[in-house]
Amino acid sequence: MAQQKIRNMEEFSAISGISRPTVSKFFHDPDSVRLSTRARIEAAIEKYDYRPNIFAMNQNRKLTKNVGIVVPLLADPYFAEIARNLEQRCLDAGYRPTLFSAHGDPDLEVEVLDNLRSMKPAGVLIAPLGRASNVRALEKFSEDVPTLIFDSSVEEIGLGFVGSDNMQFTAHISDYLCRTGEPPCFFEMKTPANPNAHRRRQSYLNAMEKFGFTPQVVSVEGEGWAFEEIGRLGGHKALSEGQFSTNTILCSNDRLAIGLLTACYERGIRVGRTEGCSIRVAGQDGHPHSRYTCPPLTTISHDYDAVSKHAADALFAAIDGHVEPWKSTRLEGKLIMRDSA
Amino acid sequence: MAQQKIRNMEEFSAISGISRPTVSKFFHDPDSVRLSTRARIEAAIEKYDYRPNIFAMNQNRKLTKNVGIVVPLLADPYFAEIARNLEQRCLDAGYRPTLFSAHGDPDLEVEVLDNLRSMKPAGVLIAPLGRASNVRALEKFSEDVPTLIFDSSVEEIGLGFVGSDNMQFTAHISDYLCRTGEPPCFFEMKTPANPNAHRRRQSYLNAMEKFGFTPQVVSVEGEGWAFEEIGRLGGHKALSEGQFSTNTILCSNDRLAIGLLTACYERGIRVGRTEGCSIRVAGQDGHPHSRYTCPPLTTISHDYDAVSKHAADALFAAIDGHVEPWKSTRLEGKLIMRDSA
DNA sequence: CCAATTTCTTTACGCGCGTAAATTTTTTGT
DNA sequence: ACAAAAAATTTACGCGCGTAAAGAAATTGG
Secondary structure (H helix, E strand, C coil), X not given: XXXXXXXXXXXXXXXXXXXXXXXXXXXXXXXXCCHHHHHHHHHHHHHHCCCCCHHHHHHXXXXXXXXXXXXXXXCCHHHHHHHHHHHHHHHHCCXXXXXXXXXXXXXXXXXXHHHHXXXXXXXXXXXXXXXXXXXXXXXXXXXHCCEEEECCCCCCCCCEEEEECHHHHHHHHHHHHHHHCCCCEEEEECCCCCCHHHHHHHHHHHHHHHXXXXXXXXXXXXXXXXXXXXXXXXXXXXXXXXXXXXXXXXXCCHHHHHHHHHHHHHCCCCECCCCCCCEEEECCECCCCHHHCCCCCEEEECCHHXXXXXXXXXXXXXXXXXXXXXXXXXXXXXXXXXXXX | CCCCCCCCHHHHHHHHCCCHHHHHHHHHCHHHCCHHHHHHHHHHHHHHCCCCCHHHHHHHCCCCCEEEEEECCCCCHHHHHHHHHHHHHHHHCCCEEEEEEXXXXXXXXXXXXXXXXXCCCCEEEECCCCCCCCHHHHHHHHHHCCXXXXXXXXXXXXXXXXXXXXXXXXXXXXXXXXXXXCCCEEEEECCCCCCHHHHHHHHHHHHHHHHCCCCCEEEECCCCCCHHHHHHHHHHHHHHCCCCCCCEEEECCHHHHHHHHHHHHHCXXXXXXXXXXXXXXXXXXXXXXXXXXXXXXXXXXXCHHHHHHHHXXXXXXXXXXXXXXXXXXXXXXXXXXXXXX
């Protein structure tokens, strides 16, 4: 296939019989050249396996095809999953996605942004750390680079926000829990990493009021992103002190619920809705792991596909010049009933 | 701080009072210039917030500072964790790491390699998909780019291999299980994604022979990387058909064990080593999630830190020109005793 | 078949930086 | 303080491609 090494576009254009500017145009957008020349170029690419030097390309192009995808913690399978989804969409749309994780560290998040800048990306999809984020840095960044915020909204920054409707999440699952047993207590972190948590608490309070029940929020100590451990330790404390006034616990998120389940296990408390179980536990997020907890976790799941599709499409539209006012899109989740509640 | 926008190294050198070649040299290696000039340059950087254009840099440099980190599945927290570790080491060593995931797909793995090539990386750290990997493509790649294989060895490819000592893993935990209760059965996938699985099975067989017990391997159906689901379904089948001859099950990896635990739960089988429990389950890998299963999973853990350190150091040494013959480094794991076995 | 339009070719310059060679300046050792 | 060594400067070219302008060629429509 490769008869001779092509070193640059000059050589390639010579051997393919097409002028270099036309070849350059082709690589910028294959549809911008006549069908017959496109075919000739593509045949030559196939034959000589030539690819333009991306560094030289990006140096002069005002807009690269790079897209940054930034998540707060890649070790969290929820973010890994949505990042994978976004990555695929970028690829399909002809962009070059690059994955970044802040690893739960606000300073690293700023560093990532700095790094990203030097890549002159066409756009960036970012799920901010949340409360700990350097909002000023984010805002400044979004002024220079088309930026779409997803998962966790901070302010009216960037092109817009796409995420889940946390109010609906909690309303829906609270409703379910109230109808099928004792009204839930709400289990959360005192200082949550993520502003979604506040919406969820508020929605819980609303739901309880609607049903005429007395709400009870248990807020546990703990900083950072080790939610399982925070849930486990907080769970132990709350359980030993009898802080839960009912037999049903709605957790602010699935990872907290997973930790709570572990605490329950360690205390010999049977969780579930069947006979012999003393409490019910539910989560929120539809975490990839929630299916495999013991008992499997009842939760309300993000619509991963819809969130990533909306986010990616909104970014691509903006890159293509379709200016739109800042908009917040919040998608509904769906209840996944399992054994835990 | 920023009085005036610096557009390129020319302007920067003018305003900082240092010639451009020296500035260029500085950015290549700050230690290569006199301390006093280094200080002046760094002061100017601070003052004008200048950063060289990475595309222009990488275009001419024969060796970039890019390092690729490739894992088979980023959605697996084990890989996410080790990737994070490697990423940090690259950063600390002055490289620019970029994360890639094959998402369990051999074709994507080849695409990633292709993509990586165009980045002209100084080196690549890759955990191959394993059995499904296109070994030829990997080999060809490793001839062009300094490549260090980690986690899962395929052949004597690249600079070397760094991973865990799977024989030791299984020997150690088998030993533990044999000494503390009934000898284990071995629970694995019939067609494992990863060659480590074969070593583990073999080591299990060896251990059983050493103890004079009859080994029993239960190999379950299932393709791909959804190990939990494969473990759950295979667990149901094996349990319903009474395929386990003892009350102890050693799983080929933690994710399989997690699925098996779920199957046990769903069948009402109590897992653990305390009274009232009918079977013991152990895993292998020290998966980040293993602490939070119910019961918490007894496992033998990779030495994440040591593996990533050895892998990164070996790559950096090779990049720095320290040629060494191909070498396989396998690090021991340590037993983590929890409630499941 | 010819004019209008589209597409391609030729020519040329610039991007921001790496890097080499020759020269000048600064530092080092004694 | 002086010669040797080290470091910085000046000058100049190249990397691979984007891109603009002007003209030539191919395509289209009637």
